Amino acid sequence: MQYQVELCEIVKDYKSFRAVDHISLGVQKGEIISLLGASGCGKTTTLRMIAGLIPPTEGSIKFEGIDVTNVPPYKRDVAMVFQNYALFPHMTVFENVVYGLRNRKIRDKAVLREKAEEMLSIVQLEGSESKYPRQLSGGQQQRVSLARALIVNPKIMLFDEPLSNLDAKLRVQTRTEIRNLLKQMNITALYVTHDQEEALSISDQIAVMNRGRIEQLSKPTELYNHPKTKFVADFIGQANLFDGVVEQAPDDELCLALENGVHLHCSSASETAANGEKKSVLIRPESITVSNQMLQTDNVFPARIVESSFLGSVIRYKMMLDNGLPIKAELRPGNALPSESGQVYVGFDREYAILVD
């Protein structure tokens, strides 16, 4: 299977630090992959290297199997949606949208007009051809910028935090639209974002980046339910994480011995956990049960509620186990809620206690 876009051992060094550290990544035709990470993790640098705006220090970039590492951006047949839209302020919406086509030597006015109309109707901006970007709202400008990218039918479409300048509601709406459009037109895309919710909802696969490396490349559900490392577990969603040493429990099941002597029954996705190995365990707050009665789960601990906060769809409890560990849990309001004063029991089954590196 040939990748539409493939990165092989890409490195980018700046004077004092390594921004991107041996990244390899393959994107298949029609696939949407997100690069997710905190600022400074090298995700934008990676994107800009694919666009050809900056050269990699080492490694190679291939488009459809052909090495394009030394090809300038204007010959790469890519398209990009910028964070600040980067619409040319001195051109009308029409001129902006057909800019890529004009550069691809399409001169026929009728063809340009027809294509622009088609793209603008796809992004629901019919009839704004003769407007200037500054006459449009931020959301509309982003749609024009999307139309300008879609119209060239690029080998890969690059998104550089395209929604971060929009307000929260528009952001949620636009990301669904972007995904639907990309899927409809079978366009390959790489999407850079620091917003995990955005990445989870828009992508086929997510590459979580940390310090210039890809920590994990997985499907969104896999990433959430079975993170490979502590960093990913902590970065995506809410997490209870405890460090410990792997032990074999008497019933031959996996067990993690925490520093304070507590044993947790847990499971591992990779089956590679060996006795005596240092690992961490992840328990998502929503997979924890809290009750005033004794529970029948694999792990049960007596605890006290320290703090509870109502967040609309969930109630978040901060608790202290009697053995001294702090733990967070999220319960749905409406279910039987524990009384907050006095003893509670915290319980979770072993399949919700996942070993991570």
Added chain:
Amino acid sequence: MKAKTKGRDLSKDWSYVNGWYLVIPLIFLVIFFVAPLCYMAYISFFEFNGVGKPLGDFTLSHYKEFFTKSTFWLILVRTVALGAASTILCVVLGYPISYKISRMRGRWRSVLMALVVLPLWVSMTIRMFGWMSILSTNGLLAKTLQSLFPGRDIKLLGSYTGIMLGLIHCGLPYFIMIMVGPIDNVDISYEEASYVFGAGFMRTFFKVMLPLTYKGALSGAILVFSLNTAAFLVPMMLGSGKIIVMTNTIYQQATYLYNWSFASALAVIFMVFALLITSLSRKTGRKTGSRSDLA
């Protein structure tokens, strides 16, 4: 309730500058700039009987003399041509430098900017004297060129080449200084977008950078043109008296020939032409750049 400070209504008249402060420079300008200019225009219409003596009869002879003698026409055309040619070269040479500087950050940007401004710290006379020594027959540049092209007679001092070099030297720092701001204002993502969407270097320059920095380049060019047509020391010191422009002629008429009326007439004509050309280029510039005005 409106905020009041010492009885003054801030919401109504919000300015750090009291309007009356403007009166002082205004009086200064009227006395030392507008009045002499008007007087100069006035005496150009009268016969001149010598410094300190009353003016003679009303006459148009000074203007007639200018417009009927091709010598003077030629001087005017030469002045404008030298100004225009040096301006074009300043724009062509200065734009890339301004571009490079405005795309830089940090220490190197300050260093380069200082290097651009540095020549202006030195007196014009001294700088031109420096050029004289470089351009003279035994000078560095002339000698180098002579050794590169042995058969040819190379004269730089007292030639158009010499004057052009001097004018470019004078105009370039101003153009670069003016241009850095407008280019800096163009976010680099516009350029990147242009490249990503398939435009090469030239297309990006003509389709994106130039339209977005057009106005700045125009005001820079107009400033350099005004400075270079009005240059006095450059043609004086690098022209060796062989290349005469308007400023030299006016100086000559006023100080050697003591014909103040004719000198005034020359000055008025020169001024009108210079203003005409600059305002015309501003207007045509506006028309061509009207699309970028909307930006």
